[in-house]
Amino acid sequence: MAYIQTLSEEEATGALAKQYRAAAQRSDTVAQIVKLHSLDPPALRASMQLYMATTTRPDSPLSRLEREFIATVVSRANDCFY
Numbered sequence: 001m002a003y004i005q006t007l008s009e010e011e012a013t014g015a016l017a018k019q020y021r022a023a024a025q026r027s028d029t030v031a032q033i034v035k036l037h038s039l040d041p042p043a044l045r046a047s048m049q050l051y052m053a054t055t056t057r058p059d060s061p062l063s064r065l066e067r068e069f070i071a072t073v074v075s076r077a078n079d080c081f082y
Helices: 014-027 041-055 064-077
Strands: none
Touching: 014 041, 041 064
16 A cells, blocks of 8 residues: 555644634544645645535535435445545
8 A cells, every 4th residue: 555644633734724624614624635646735725725615615506415325335336435
């Protein structure tokens, strides 16, 4: 398995700390998928913007439930535990 260096919440400062706080507010924790971007906070911000646009945008033609279900099915098909 590959190893990717990440920064913990305690190590995070500046823009990364702000992104981690936002992640924790959304789900009560900072998921490992978020931490994978920890060495590049601008990439993390862009990734989160894309995530929010595709999963939580209120004007989507699909309901949030439908979008979450699609994400779950895709994750399962990809054998992704996240």
